[in-house]
Amino acid sequence: MKNFNKxxxxxxxxxxxxxxxxxxxxxxxxxxxxxxxAKTFGILAGTYTNTTAGTTITGxxxxxxxxxxxxxxxxxxxVANATYNQAGTAQGAALTAxxxxxxxxxxxxxxxxxxxxxxxxxxxxxxxxxxCVTGAMSVGTGGITLDGAGTYIFRSTGALTTVTGSVVATxxxxxxxxxxxxxxxxxxxxxxxxxxxxxxxxxxxxxxxxVGWTGRALAYGGTxxxxxxxxxxxxCAGAATTGTINVVKTIINDNGRxxxxxxxxxLVNGASVTSGExxxxxxxxxxxxxxxxxxxxxxxxxxxxxxxxxxxxPSDTTVCTITNxxxxxxxxxxxxxxxxxxxxxxDVVKVPSPLALPxxxxxxxxxxxxxxxxxxxxxxxxxxxxxxxPITLVSGDTNGDSKLDxxxxxxxxxxxxxxxxxxxxxxxxxxxxGISASDVASATVIVGTSAVPPLIHVTKIPNPIALLSGGGLxxxxxxxxxxxTVALSNVTLTDDxxxxxxxxSGDTNGDSKLDxxxxxxxxxxxxxMQTTTNTATATGQANGLxxxxxxIATVVVVxxxxxxxxxxxxxxxxxxxxxxxxxxxxxxxTSVALAVKKHKI
Amino acid sequence: MQPKISLKRILSITGxxxxxxxxxxxxxxxxxxxxxxxxxxxxxxxxxxEVPVRLIIPKIGVDAVVESLGITSxxxxxxxxxxxxxxxxxxxxxxxxxxxxxxxxHYGFWKNGEGSVFDDLNKLRKGDEIFIEDEKGTIIAxxxxxxxxxxxxxxxxxxxxxxxxxxxxxxxxxxxxxxxxKKTYSDRLIIFADRK
Numbered sequence: 032m033k034n035f036n037k038x039x040x041x042x043x044x045x046x047x048x049x050x051x052x053x054x055x056x057x058x059x060x061x062x063x064x065x066x067x068x069a070k071t072f073g074i075l076a077g078t079y080t081n082t083t084a085g086t087t088i089t090g091x092x093x094x095x096x097x098x099x100x101x102x103x104x105x106x107x108x109x110v111a112n113a114t115y116n117q118a119g120t121a122q123g124a125a126l127t128a129x130x131x132x133x134x135x136x137x138x139x140x141x142x143x144x145x146x147x148x149x150x151x152x153x154x155x156x157x158x159x160x161x162x163c164v165t166g167a168m169s170v171g172t173g174g175i176t177l178d179g180a181g182t183y184i185f186r187s188t189g190a191l192t193t194v195t196g197s198v199v200a201t202x203x204x205x206x207x208x209x210x211x212x213x214x215x216x217x218x219x220x221x222x223x224x225x226x227x228x229x230x231x232x233x234x235x236x237x238x239x240x241x242v243g244w245t246g247r248a249l250a251y252g253g254t255x256x257x258x259x260x261x262x263x264x265x266x267c268a269g270a271a272t273t274g275t276i277n278v279v280k281t282i283i284n285d286n287g288r289x290x291x292x293x294x295x296x297x298l299v300n301g302a303s304v305t306s307g308e309x310x311x312x313x314x315x316x317x318x319x320x321x322x323x324x325x326x327x328x329x330x331x332x333x334x335x336x337x338x339x340x341x342x343x344x345p346s347d348t349t350v351c352t353i354t355n356x357x358x359x360x361x362x363x364x365x366x367x368x369x370x371x372x373x374x375x376x377x378d379v380v381k382v383p384s385p386l387a388l389p390x391x392x393x394x395x396x397x398x399x400x401x402x403x404x405x406x407x408x409x410x411x412x413x414x415x416x417x418x419x420x421p422i423t424l425v426s427g428d429t430n431g432d433s434k435l436d437x438x439x440x441x442x443x444x445x446x447x448x449x450x451x452x453x454x455x456x457x458x459x460x461x462x463x464x465g466i467s468a469s470d471v472a473s474a475t476v477i478v479g480t481s482a483v484p485p486l487i488h489v490t491k492i493p494n495p496i497a498l499l500s501g502g503g504l505x506x507x508x509x510x511x512x513x514x515x516t517v518a519l520s521n522v523t524l525t526d527d528x529x530x531x532x533x534x535x536s537g538d539t540n541g542d543s544k545l546d547x548x549x550x551x552x553x554x555x556x557x558x559x560m561q562t563t564t565n566t567a568t569a570t571g572q573a574n575g576l577x578x579x580x581x582x583i584a585t586v587v588v589v590x591x592x593x594x595x596x597x598x599x600x601x602x603x604x605x606x607x608x609x610x611x612x613x614x615x616x617x618x619x620x621t622s623v624a625l626a627v628k629k630h631k632i
Numbered sequence: 633m634q635p636k637i638s639l640k641r642i643l644s645i646t647g648x649x650x651x652x653x654x655x656x657x658x659x660x661x662x663x664x665x666x667x668x669x670x671x672x673x674x675x676x677x678x679x680x681x682e683v684p685v686r687l688i689i690p691k692i693g694v695d696a697v698v699e700s701l702g703i704t705s706x707x708x709x710x711x712x713x714x715x716x717x718x719x720x721x722x723x724x725x726x727x728x729x730x731x732x733x734x735x736x737x738h739y740g741f742w743k744n745g746e747g748s749v750f751d752d753l754n755k756l757r758k759g760d761e762i763f764i765e766d767e768k769g770t771i772i773a774x775x776x777x778x779x780x781x782x783x784x785x786x787x788x789x790x791x792x793x794x795x796x797x798x799x800x801x802x803x804x805x806x807x808x809x810x811x812x813x814k815k816t817y818s819d820r821l822i823i824f825a826d827r828k
Contacts, residue, residue, distance in 0.1 A: 359707045500724040503731065503795050560793055589723045591792040594782065595709040598806030598817035599740030599748055622648045 061135070061161050061182045063209045064128035065272045066229070066247075067121030067313035068114060071451070073106065073262045074248050075118050076236075076255035083240075086257045089392070089450055090247070090264030093118055094255075102257065105392065105448040106264070107418040113310035116302045119251035121313055126231045129184055129213050135160035142189065146171035146197065159183055159205075168214065170197045170224075180204035183211065183228070190216040191230065195239075198225040207245045208267035220244070238262075266451060266479075271345040274314035275417070277471060279458060280306035280322075281354040281564045284465030285372040285587050288327060288357035292460070292467065295355060296323045299341075307458030307469060309417035314345040320353070328355040333566045334527030348454060350471050350581050354564040373497045374585045375463035376405030377435065378490045379414075381472040382514050383455070389481035392450045397474065399443035401427070401435065401459050404492055408434040409461035409468065412441070416457045419445040435461060452477045452484075471581040485573035486515030487545070489524065491582035500589040502560040509582065511537075511551045511569050518544040519571030519578065522551065528565035529555040545571055562587050673763060675828070676770045681728035684720050686765040687735060692752035694718075696737065698764075709804070711736055715748045718803075724792055725799075727764040728772045728827065732792055732800045739806040739817070750805035754779070754821055762801060762825050774801040774825035781807060782820045791822055799827035 069075060073090030079098050086102035093108070093115040109115040136151045143164045146155050151162065155173050159181025167189030174197050177183050183205070185191075191214035193199075201207065210228030212218070218232045222239035229247040230236060235254045238244070242260040276299055280292045292306045298321045304310055312318060320339040324330055332339055336351035343349060380400045388395070397419055403409050412435055414422045427441030428434075435441060447455075456473040475484040491509045498505070507529055513519055522545045524532050537551030538544075545551055564585040571578050684698045701710035701719040712719040718737040725731035738748035762774040782788055784806075791802050808819030 359703060499731075500721065500792050502793060558795055560789065590707070591789040592703045592709040592721065592723075593707055594784065594786065594788060594791075594820045594822075595711045595719070595736040595804055596784075596806070596816045597711050597736050597738045597748075597750065597804065597820075598810065599715070599738055599742050600815070601740060601810045619652065622652065625648075 061132050061159065061184065063182045063211075064125045065121075065269070065313075066125050067272050068117040068311045069119075069121040069125065069247070069249055070267070070272070071106065071264060071311075072118050072247055072249065073264045074255055074257070075115075075122060076248070076250045077252045078254040080254060080256035081258070082256075083258050085259035087261050088257075090262065091118075093251075098257075105450055107447075112308065113299060113302050113304040113312075117310065117312050122231060122249045122251045124313075125211075125229075125249075126213060129186070129211055129231070132161045132182075132184055134163035134186070136162045138162070138164050140165040142167040142169070143187075144169050144171040145175050145185070146173040157183065159209075161186065164188065167192065167216070169193065170199060172197060174198035174200065174225075176200045176202055177205035177210060177227075178202050180206065180209075182209045184213065185211070186213045186215075188215040190214055190234075191218040191232065193220045193224040193226065195221040196223045197221065199227045200225075201227065206267075207265045210246070218248075264450070272313060273311050274343040274345055274347040274349065275309045275454070275456065276304075276312055276318060276320075276341060276343060277309040277348070277350045277417075277456060277458060278304050278306060278320055279350055279352045279460075279469045279471065279583065280467070281352055281469060281583070281585060282328075282465075282467045283354065283356040283374070283562055283564075283585060283587065285562070285589075286357045286359045287465075289465070290325060290328065290355070290357070295325065295328075295353070297353070298322065305415070307413070307415040307460055307471075309348075309456040309458070309473075312343055314343040314347065317342050320351050322353060325355070327358050329358065330355055331564065333564070335566065335568075348456065348473055348579050350566060350568075350583075352469075352564060352566055352583055354562075354585070356562050372464045372466065372587050373407050374405070374466040374587050375407055375409040375461055375468040376403070376492065376496065376584055377409055377412075377459055377461050377468050377470050378402045378404045378582070379457060379459040379470045379472045380488050380514055381455070381457050381474045382486065383474045383476045385476070386483050386486070386516060387477040387481060388449060389477075389479070391479055392448060393478070394446060395449050395476050396444060396446045397422075397455060397457075399445070399457060399459075399472070401441040401443065403435045403437045403439065403461075404490060405463070405468070405496060406437065407463045408432075408436045409463050410434050411460075411462045413460045414443055414457055415460070416445060416455065418453065418455050419447040421445065422457065449476055449478050452479065466585060466587065468585060469583050471583070473579060475576060475578065477576075482574040482576070483517050484515070484576050485517060485519050485571050485578035486513065487519060487522070487569050487571040487578040487580045488512045488514050489567055489569035489580045489582045491526075491567045491584045493584050493586045496584075496586055498559065498586065498588045500591055502558065502588040505557055505559050505586055507555045507557070507565075507567075507584070509553045509555070509567050509569075511545060511553070511571075513545045513547045513549065513571070515573075515578070516547060517573040518542075518546045519573050520544050522569070522571040524553055524567060524569045526555055526565055526567045528563055529557045531555065532567075559586055559588050561590060673771055673773055676728075676772060681726045681770065681772065682766040682768045683722075684727050684733070684735075684764045685767050687718050687737075688763040688765070689756070689760070690763075691760045692755050694737075694749055694752075696749045698735065709734065709736055712738060712749075715742045715746045718749055721792070726766070727774070727801050728766070728770075728799055730795075730797055730799055732794045732802050733764075734792055734802045734804065736804040748805075750803070753803060753805045753823060754807065756823055761828070762803070762823075764801065772799075773828035775828050777824045777826050780822050780824065782822065784808075784811070784814070784816050784818055784820060786820070788820075788822065791824075801825045801827070 081098035333352035737750035806817035
C-alpha cells in the first residue's frame with residue numbers, strides 16, 4: 032500500500048511536470064492561424080446592417096441579408112454563395128485554432144478593462160500572448176498598445192466593448208495581421224474607436240459611428256452593423272492558402288430533351304455553387320464536385336476533376352467541366368432524330384487595363400471580347416464574372432437579333448477597384464440546337480509592384496464539329512496568343528482528352544517565347560466514338576507569374592444504336608408451314624387414292 | 633401367292649409422281665428465278681454517294697427497296713415497316729462513304745404468309761457479292777468478309793463504328809430462338825462486307 036501510494040505520487044509528479052512543460056511549450060508557440068478564404072473579408076455576416084451613408088469597406092463583404100444603404104465597397108461582395116460559405120468555414124477553422132492556443136495570462140474572474148488592468152504587466156501595454164478573461168473585456172479611455180512582433184489573442188467568455196474615442200495601437204513590430212479578438216458574447220465598438228485586428232464573433236458585432244478599423248469583422252451567421260465607419264482589411268504577408276474552383280456545366284440535348292443548366296444543381300463538398308462562377312476555397316485541400324443528376328442524362332467529368340474529385344493547390348485556378356448528354360426519349364413512336372445536331376462554340380478573351388497598379392489599390396477596367404468560332408448562331412449568352420459586375424455589353428450585335436452570329440464579335444466591359452493582386456475569371460455561356468457551350472478566361476492584375484503580369488489566350492476549334500453515328504477522326508486546332516504586353520516563356524498546352532498536342536508553327540523568331548505578335552498553332556487528332564467535351568489548358572510565365580487560360584469544345588457524335596429487332600414471331604411461320612404441309616399431304620394422298628381407285632376399276 | 637402389280641398401275645403411280653415432281657420443279661424454278669436479279673455492274677468513279685434506294689443480293693435472291701430510318705425510342709436501330717424492304721441507318725454513313733453503312737432486314741414469316749427479305753441471309757458466304765443502288769442510279773458493290781452472330785442484347789459498336797478509312801456495308805437480321813417475353817429472337821446475324 033505504501034509502495035502504491037509512493038508510485039501514485041511519482042506518477043502524479045511526472046504528469047504534472049509533463050503537463051506544465053507541455054503547457055510552457057504551447058505558450059511559446061502561439062501562432063497566427065490561417066484565415067483561408069476569410070482573409071480578404073472586411074465584413075462577413077449573416078445579416079449586414081448599414082443605415083447611414085459614409086461607410087467604406089476596403090476588402091470583401093459577405094452576407095445573406097444585405098444593408099439598406101450600400102456602403103462604398105472596394106472589394107467583392109459575396110451574397111450567400113459558395114465563396115461566402117467557404118469564408119464562414121474558414122472563420123470557424125480559425126476560431127478553433129485560436130481557441131486551442133493556451134492562455135499565457137489568465138485574468139482574475141470578472142470584467143476586465145484592458146486599458147487599466149495592472150495584473151498582466153505594464154498598464155495599457157501588452158506583449159505577444161494569449162490573454163484570457165473570464166467575463167467581459169473592454170478597451171477603456173486610455174486605450175492599449177500592442178508592443179512587439181508576435182501573435183496576440185484576446186479571449187473572453189463575455190462581451191467585447193470599447194469606449195468612445197478609445198484607441199488600439201501597435202509599436203515595435205506588432206501587427207494588426209497578428210491580432211485576434213475572440214469574445215464569447217457580442218462585440219460593441221463605441222463611436223470614434225480606433226480599432227485593430229480580426230474580431231471573430233458570431234454573437235454579433237456592432238460598430239458605432241465613425242470607427243476606424245484596420246482588420247476584419249467576422250460574424251458568419253451573426254449580425255454586423257456599421258454607421259459611417261471605415262473598415263480596411265490589412266495586407267498581410269504569408270503564403271497563399273486559397274485556390275479557386277469554377278464548375279462549368281455543359282448540356283447536350285441532341286436527343287430532344289430540354290433540361291437547362293439550372294436543372295442540375297451543382298455542389299462542391301455539399302455547398303451549392305453556380306455554373307461558371309469562380310469560387311474561392313481553402314487550399315491545399317481535396318474537394319468533391321457533385322450535382323443533382325438526372326437518369327435521362329449521362330454525366331461526364333473533365334480530367335481536371337475525375338469523378339468530381341479536385342485536389343486544389345494554393346493559388347491554382349481550377350475549371351471542372353461536367354457534361355450532361357441526354358438519352359433518347361422513349362415516346363413510343365419509334366422515331367429518332369433525323370439529323371446530326373451541330374453544337375455551338377464560343378471564345379472569350381479578357382484584357383484588364385491597366386495590367387498593374389504599382390501605386391497600390393486602384394480602378395481596373397476589364398475588356399471582354401466574345402466571338403463565335405463555331406458554325407451556328409449562339410443564343411442566350413451569359414457572362415459570369417467572379418469579382419466584377421455588372422459586365423455590360425458594349426457593342427457587337429450588329430443585326431440586333433440577340434444572337435452571337437459567326438460574323439459578329441461582341442465586346443463587354445466591367446470596372447472594379449482592386450486592392451490586392453487578383454486573378455479575375457469570366458465564364459461565357461451560350462446555346463445552339465439545345466446544346467450549351469462555355470469558355471473561360473482569366474486575367475491577373477498586380478497591385479503594389481510594377482511587375483507586369485502575363486496574359487495568355489487559347490482557342491480550340493474541332494473539325495468536324497459533329498459526326499454521324501460511328502464517329503470518326505476529329506482534328507482539334509488550338510491557337511495560343513498573348514493578349515498581354517510581356518513575352519511568355521515556358522508555354523504549355525494540354526488537352527484533357529486528346530494527346531499528343533503537336534506544335535505546328537508560330538514561334539516566328541525562334542526564341543521559344545510567345546511574343547505578343549505571335550500565334551502558336553497546335554493540332555491534335557483523335558478518333559471520337561461518342562459525344563465529347565474536352566478542355567484545353569494553356570499556361571505561360573512572365574515576371575514570376577503564371578497565366579492560365581481554358582478552351583472548352585463539344586463535338587457531337589450520334590451514338591451507335593443497339594442492334595435492330597428484325598424478327599417476326601415464329602407463330603405465323605408455323606401456321607403457314609402447317610397449312611402447306613397439310614395441303615401437300617392431302618394432295619399426295621388424294622392422288623394416290625385416285626390412282627388406286629382407277630387401278631381397281 | 634404374290635400380288636400382281638400391273639404395268640398400268642405402275643405407269644399411273646409414276647405419272648402422278650412425275651406430275652407432282654414437275655409441279656414442284658416448276659414452283660421451285662419460279663421462286664428461284666424470281667429471286668434472282670441480274671445486274672450490269674460497272675465500278676463507279678464518283679466519290680460522292682447518295683441515299684441508297686435498292687439492295688440486291690444475287691446469291692439469295694434479294695432485290696429490296698431501301699427505307700431510310702434512324703433509331704427507335706429505346707435507342708435501337710429502326711427496322712423496315714414491310715417484310716420485303718430493308719432499312720438503311722440514316723445516322724451513319726451512306727454506302728460507299730468511308731465507315732460502316734448498316735442495313736437491316738426482317739427474318740421470319742409474316743401473318744399473311746409472306747417471308748422476310750433476310751430469311752436466307754445466313755446462306756451468304758465469304759466472297760458473295762452485295763449491290764447497292766443509290767437514288768442517282770449509281771451501283772456500288774460489296775463483298776462479304778465474314779458472318780458473325782451476337783446475342784440479342786449485345787452491344788456491337790464495331791458494326792457501326794469501323795473507321796479505317798474504307799467503305800463497309802453491314803447487313804443485320806435476326807436468328808435463333810424466339811423469346812416470347814422480349815418478343816425478339818435470341819440472336820442477331822451480322823454480315824460484314826467490304827467495298828469491292
